[in-house]
Amino acid sequence: QVQLVESGGGLVQAGGSLRLSCAGSGVIFSRTGMNWYRQAPGKQRELVAGIRTGGSTTYADSVKGRFTISRDNAKNTVYLQMNSLKPEDTAVYYCRALSLGGVYWGQGTQVTVSS
Numbered sequence: 370q371v372q373l374v375e376s377g378g379g380l381v382q383a384g385g386s387l388r389l390s391c392a393g394s395g396v397i398f399s400r401t402g403m404n405w406y407r408q409a410p411g412k413q414r415e416l417v418a419g420i421r422t423g424g425s426t427t428y429a430d431s432v433k434g435r436f437t438i439s440r441d442n443a444k445n446t447v448y449l450q451m452n453s454l455k456p457e458d459t460a461v462y463y464c465r466a467l468s469l470g471g472v473y474w475g476q477g478t479q480v481t482v483s484s
Contacts, residue, residue, distance in 0.1 A: 371395035371473045373464050378478030381454055385482070389449040391464030391475055396445075402467040403440060403447040407460035407480075414463070418449060432458075454482045 377389040389405070402421050408414040418438040419427045426438050437450040447464060461477040 371466065371468075371470070373466055373473055373475035375462065375464055375475045375478040378462060378480045380481045380483065383454060383456055383482055383484050385454050386450070386452045387454065387480060389451065389462055389464075389478060389480075391447045391449075393445045393447075393464075393466055396466055396468045396470065396473070398440075398445040399442040400468065403438075404465045404467070405438060405447075405449045406463045406465055407458075408463070408477075409457075409460040412460075417462070420447065451480070454480075456482045456484045458482050 372394045373391055375389060375391045377387060381387055400422055404419040405417040406414050407417050417429050417432055418436055420438045420440050435453045440447045459482050461479050463477045464475045466473045
């Protein structure tokens with residue numbers, strides 16, 4: 370059974386930083402593409418960042434230069450370092466695993482950025 374558990378969300382002032390973690394189990398993590406998505410109230414879920422098995426990364430234009438995605442295959446964990454946070458970054462953040470066995474989502478973690 371595949372399980373993804375996000376952590377690290379919270380309330381932070383604009384300009385601050387948070388580090389999200391997504392711990393996975395039930396998948397061969399090193400062979401799994403990982404993404405972070407977010408969904409703000411009343412908006413569609415959007416891709417924030419992705420990291421492939423080889424380590425290459427992609428980012429949404431809105432977070433380039435502020436967010437960094439990374440992975441530790443030994444710990445089955447993917448991270449999202451978020452710096453210079455803005456109120457518009459407020460959302461529930463989800464990690465997603467894309468493996469040969471399918472697509473899996475975590476339960477989400479709330480990030481709230483106050484102005």
